[in-house]
Amino acid sequence: xxxxxxxxxxxxxxxxxxxxxxxxxxxxxxxxxxxxxxxxxxxxxxxxxxxxxxxxxxxxxxxxxxxxxxxxxxxxxxxxxxxxxxxxxxxxxxxxxxxxxxxxxxxxxxxxxxxxxxxxxxxxxxxxxxxxxxxxxxxxxxxxxxxxxxxxxxxxxxxxxxxxxxxxxxxxxxxxxxxxxxxxxxxxxxxxxxxxxxxxxxxxxxxxxxxxxxxxxxxxxxxxxxxxxxxxxxxxxxxxxxxxxxxxxxxxxxxxxxxxxxxxxxxxxxxxxxxxxxxxxxxxxxxxxxxxxxxxxxxxxxxxxxxxxxxxxxxxxxxxxxxxxxxxxxxxxxxxxxxxxxxxxxxxxxxxxxxxxxxxxxxxxxxxxxxxxxxxxxxxxxxxxxxxxxxxxxxxxxxxxxxxxxxxxxxxxxxxxxxxxxxxxxxxxxxxxxxxxxxxxxxxxxxxxxxxxxxxxxxxxxxxxxxxxxxxxxxxxxxxxxxxxxxxxxxxxxxxxxxxxxxxxxxxxxxxxxxxxxxxxxxxxxxxxxxxxxxxxxxx
Numbered sequence: 001x002x003x004x005x006x007x008x009x010x011x012x013x014x015x016x017x018x019x020x021x022x023x024x025x026x027x028x029x030x031x032x033x034x035x036x037x038x039x040x041x042x043x044x045x046x047x048x049x050x051x052x053x054x055x056x057x058x059x060x061x062x063x064x065x066x067x068x069x070x071x072x073x074x075x076x077x078x079x080x081x082x083x084x085x086x087x088x089x090x091x092x093x094x095x096x097x098x099x100x101x102x103x104x105x106x107x108x109x110x111x112x113x114x115x116x117x118x119x120x121x122x123x124x125x126x127x128x129x130x131x132x133x134x135x136x137x138x139x140x141x142x143x144x145x146x147x148x149x150x151x152x153x154x155x156x157x158x159x160x161x162x163x164x165x166x167x168x169x170x171x172x173x174x175x176x177x178x179x180x181x182x183x184x185x186x187x188x189x190x191x192x193x194x195x196x197x198x199x200x201x202x203x204x205x206x207x208x209x210x211x212x213x214x215x216x217x218x219x220x221x222x223x224x225x226x227x228x229x230x231x232x233x234x235x236x237x238x239x240x241x242x243x244x245x246x247x248x249x250x251x252x253x254x255x256x257x258x259x260x261x262x263x264x265x266x267x268x269x270x271x272x273x274x275x276x277x278x279x280x281x282x283x284x285x286x287x288x289x290x291x292x293x294x295x296x297x298x299x300x301x302x303x304x305x306x307x308x309x310x311x312x313x314x315x316x317x318x319x320x321x322x323x324x325x326x327x328x329x330x331x332x333x334x335x336x337x338x339x340x341x342x343x344x345x346x347x348x349x350x351x352x353x354x355x356x357x358x359x360x361x362x363x364x365x366x367x368x369x370x371x372x373x374x375x376x377x378x379x380x381x382x383x384x385x386x387x388x389x390x391x392x393x394x395x396x397x398x399x400x401x402x403x404x405x406x407x408x409x410x411x412x413x414x415x416x417x418x419x420x421x422x423x424x425x426x427x428x429x430x431x432x433x434x435x436x437x438x439x440x441x442x443x444x445x446x447x448x449x450x451x452x453x454x455x456x457x458x459x460x461x462x463x464x465x466x467x468x469x470x471x472x473x474x475x476x477x478x479x480x481x482x483x484x485x486x487x488x489x490x491x492x493x494x495x496x497x498x499x500x501x502x503x504x505x506x507x508x509x510x511x512x513x514x515x516x517x518x519x520x521x522x523x524x525x526x527x528x529x530x531x532x533x534x535x536x537x538x539x540x
Contacts, residue, residue: 007047030072032539036508042080050087059370060090111138112150116366118170119163122446124432125371130379132430135170143178154183156362157224162448163363164224166431168217169451176220184229194233195219202244218244263308267295270315291315294347311347314340374496376445378436380422381493381506384536386469387440388520390527393417393465397458403528405442411529413452414441420454420462422489424482436495439502442529445495475514487511497532506538 014035018027065086067078110128114135117125129135142150157163168176177191186194195216202215222243223236231239246265271288278284291311317339394400397417399410418437419429427433435445443449454462463481470476470484479487493506515522515538525534 007044007051009043027072034072034076038076039079042076043083046080046083046087050084063087063090111135111142112147112153113366113371115139115142116153116363117371118432119157119166120363120367122162122166122431122448123376123435126373126375126377127371130432132170132428132432135430135432136172136175139171139175143175143182146182151182152362154179154224155227158227159361159363161221161225164221165448165450167224168221169431171220173213173216176216180220180223183227186233190233194237198237198240198244201241205245215244263312264295266312267291267308267315270312274315274318291344294344310343311340314343376435376495378493378495378504379433380490381436381495381504381538382489382491383418383422383436383440384504384506384522384525384534384538385473385488385515385518386421387522387525387527389465389469390418390440393462396465397461400529405529409450409452411441411443412450413454415443415449416452416454417458417462420459421466422485424463424485425459426482436493436504439495439532439534440525440527440530442527442531444531472519473514474517498535501533501535504534504536504538506536508539512539 014031016031063086065079065082067075067082070078114125114129115138117123118135124130124135129138157167167179171179177188180186180191181188198219199212199215219240222240226236226239226243246262271292274284275288391400391403394405394414394417397413399405399414399417405411405414415434415437416429418440419434422433422437429451431449434449438445438447438449466481466484470479470481476484491506491509493504495502495504497503523536523538525536526532
């Protein structure tokens with residue numbers, strides 16, 4: 001007995017020539033009905049029969065099935081027979097050609113490969129694990145086995161702060177401890193004492209009580225980023241506290257290994273000062289905007305502190321003008337600009353070197369052609385039904401103003417809002433489920449994010465919003481919020497870029513017939529903050 005596998009058809013084209021043109025529309029409708037009612041099931045059955053080994057994955061670039069001359073009565077039977085025959089030909093090619101078609105991922109490697117893909121892409125691979133619960137359960141197994149490749153992966157997380165951020169976000173406290181113990185020669189007791197000391201100091205230093213979970217996430221992020229097997233716990237403690245002090249704005253007087261965050265704060269303060277001082281001067285604004293973009297980049301954290309010090313001095317030097325000389329105040333003096341430009345050129349060269357290294361990171365090199373596709377699998381595509389109302393919802397939650405998000409944090413909060421719209425409190429927040437949600441919030445599909453928590457009041461507003469939308473849809477009135485989520489919001493789809501716009505092809509179900517009566521548009525979506533138009537294929 002064959003077991004149903006996960007079959008993904010990237011692009012499917014059905015072409016036929018009609019002998020009687022007068023009936024072409026009727027025949028198209030009949031073919032469409034046959035496809036949804038019978039052919040999809042037949043295609044899955046044939047694929048199950050041909051590819052029943054769950055540990056062998058087949059990738060076929062193109063498959064053409066010519067049915068010859070058919071009638072509406074015999075086309076379904078011919079499809080099943082001809083598809084089976086064509087697939088048999090593909091599988092039984094010469095040995096070397098067959099190897100090009102099939103690709104094997106050993107069962108024990110699958111979880112690690114899925115983790116690697118998530119760290120790089122921010123979503124799960126098409127062939128395996130789907131949810132955060134599944135991923136963290138597999139992570140427990142991986143950590144217990146402690147393979148050489150896992151240890152290498154953990155050491156290499158610091159190649160990109162996005163990897164660190166994503167790894168820390170999916171791990172439990174126990175998994176983070178186990179991960180560090182795999183790399184560093186520490187007992188569990190030593191690590192717990194280290195945690196307790198740092199948390200106690202941070203809570204004492206901060207005016208508002210920070211959550212222990214949030215503090216520990218920062219602690220482990222810094223440990224992975226600053227990983228050095230030669231350092232002692234005492235040295236790590238100084239580094240961690242100094243970094244946290246900068247992030248949470250409190251004073252920590254012990255000497256730090258790095259003055260990075262101190263310099264960044266000085267530079268950021270100077271940029272903000274000059275931006276306010278020279279609001280009408282476009283050249284000032286362009287220069288300051290360039291520097292701000294530079295210091296926000298992923299590779300900027302690898303810049304030596306001495307180079308940052310030079311940039312800060314260059315910015316401070318711009319401020320030495322005569323207070324009464326309005327003309328001088330509006331201009332950037334040439335001699336001062338030359339010094340600053342030299343500092344920027346040095347920084348840019350360093351960043352470019354880091355970016356070259358970034359292209360060949362350990363994790364990036366582990367992504368195979370088999371893992372990669374030109375589409376993204378989406379499980380919450382029904383969100384498009386709500387897009388007409390999202391600007392109003394985000395405005396009500398004080399996330400937008402003048403048709404734009406207030407800041408990046410507001411955009412991240414919008415991700416949490418839409419995740420709650422889809423899942424409620426049933427599933428914990430997981431970046432791997434956010435590809436479409438990121439796009440609807442104006443972010444890139446692979447962009448790393450910061451998790452924002454929703455208050456009880458915000459959750460109530462969202463559920464009230466859902467109740468109002470459900471009431472407006474014909475035939476939805478009797479659905480509960482969870483029923484609406486299950487019936488419409490949580491729907492499988494394929495997302496890809498085509499002709500410079502996003503194309504979303506959504507799985508159709510029988511009850512979708514009511515979508516034809518929806519009075520608002522959900523087929524062409526371009527929210528004010530979105531970068532590309534989203535075209536939706538979802539037939540009722």
